[in-house]
Amino acid sequence: INNGILQSYKAYLPLTDKTPALTLHEGNTPLVYLKHFSNKLGIELYAKIEGANPTGSFKDRGMVMAVAKAKEAGSNTVVCASTGNTSASAAAYAAQAGMQAIIVIPKGKVALGKLAQAVMYGAKIVEIDGNFDDALNIVKEMSETMPVTLVNSVNPYRLAGQKTAAFEVIEQLGSVPDVLAIPVGNAGNISAYWKGFKEYNEQHRCGLPKMFGFEAEGAAAITQNEVISTPETVATAIRIGNPASWELAVQAQEESSGIITSVSDEEILQAFRLLPRLEGVFAEPGSCASIAGVIQQCKENQISSGSKVVAVLTGNGLKDPQTALDQVEVQPVSLPNNAKKVREYFQT
Numbered sequence: 293i294n295n296g297i298l299q300s301y302k303a304y305l306p307l308t309d310k311t312p313a314l315t316l317h318e319g320n321t322p323l324v325y326l327k328h329f330s331n332k333l334g335i336e337l338y339a340k341i342e343g344a345n346p347t348g349s350f351k352d353r354g355m356v357m358a359v360a361k362a363k364e365a366g367s368n369t370v371v372c373a374s375t376g377n378t379s380a381s382a383a384a385y386a387a388q389a390g391m392q393a394i395i396v397i398p399k400g401k402v403a404l405g406k407l408a409q410a411v412m413y414g415a416k417i418v419e420i421d422g423n424f425d426d427a428l429n430i431v432k433e434m435s436e437t438m439p440v441t442l443v444n445s446v447n448p449y450r451l452a453g454q455k456t457a458a459f460e461v462i463e464q465l466g467s468v469p470d471v472l473a474i475p476v477g478n479a480g481n482i483s484a485y486w487k488g489f490k491e492y493n494e495q496h497r498c499g500l501p502k503m504f505g506f507e508a509e510g511a512a513a514i515t516q517n518e519v520i521s522t523p524e525t526v527a528t529a530i531r532i533g534n535p536a537s538w539e540l541a542v543q544a545q546e547e548s549s550g551i552i553t554s555v556s557d558e559e560i561l562q563a564f565r566l567l568p569r570l571e572g573v574f575a576e577p578g579s580c581a582s583i584a585g586v587i588q589q590c591k592e593n594q595i596s597s598g599s600k601v602v603a604v605l606t607g608n609g610l611k612d613p614q615t616a617l618d619q620v621e622v623q624p625v626s627l628p629n630n631a632k633k634v635r636e637y638f639q640t
């Protein structure tokens with residue numbers, strides 16, 4: 293039974309006997325072998341399906357930790373900036389904890405499913421005519437001047453919770469992967485995974501993976517080593533130009549002898565279309581940067597054949613139905629309400 297990460301990994305988490313036992317039964321997500329991609333690329337490729345978390349993204353791991361600690365500290369309001377998934381998760385865990393969530397999001401740049409979640413979970417939603425980085429500056433200022441707790445990944449409890457995914461990957465794979473491929477936006481998740489792998493290695497001497505982080509080409513601050521003031525990508529989840537965990541991410545890349553590079557929107561959309569069709573796994577565009585990156589790095593001979601690779605699929609495909617419908621060339625065919633006519637259609 294999955295009782296959530298606070299219980300499953302309490303030995304690794306900064307809990308006290310006063311930390312509320314908050315959970316929506318996050319974590320323990322599937323690790324799926326991608327047969328088609330593995331055969332095509334000559335590697336053993338697995339997907340970590342973080343879209344199977346309660347609010348449909350990896351954010352739940354960090355948010356359950358951050359919200360529980362906020363409640364323990366006596367706070368009754370959490371605040372965050374978001375490209376969508378952080379706000380959905382903050383709103384859900386705040387509701388579960390009987391707290392209020394305030395979220396600040398870039399107007400018109402949050403995928404439909406994420407907005408629906410934030411609304412339904414009862415968050416107070418502010419849309420600004422700016423981008424995620426502007427929104428993060430606003431909520432940082434609010435958390436310094438109002439009695440609210442900031443739960444973006446600058447909050448260390450977020451990274452503590454999110455590192456549990458690394459433990460699961462090792463336990464599920466039965467070993468440390470040679471490469472851990474992951475999308476990079478605000479760079480908290482790549483930093484959290486590396487923290488988790490190092491801690492687990494200290495305990496179990498299991499070795500360490502190479503960390504391969506992938507930014508969207510139009511929002512590739514770390515890759516280009518400069519702040520991108522107007523980040524643009526179809527993968528709105530990672531449309532971030534000034535990653536808050538920049539230094540931690542570079543440290544993860546250097547210490548693991550990995551890479552942080554970028555993938556184009558076309559490479560992302562190619563993976564976005566192929567993954568569900570060929571493997572039965574549907575992940576939102578930002579998540580597919582990890583698959584696009586593995587394909588790219590295999591082509592550039594940066595991943596030796598037979599390597600064990602885990603690609604983190606950070607968010608469920610249902611989050612962004614509009615991009616799915618815009619991108620798919622196969623449209624439903626409309627036929628009369630008549631069994632014979634429909635049968636004939638398929639027999640011709």
Ligand SMILES: Cc1ncc(COP(=O)(O)O)c(/C=C/C(=O)C(=O)O)c1O
Binds near residue numbers: 373377378476
């Ligand atoms: C699906 C998906 N995939 C990858 C990322 C990048 O993770 P980080 O590099 O740890 O930021 C995000 C990030 C989303 C937000 O930053 C937010 O929701 O505000 C995401 O939603």
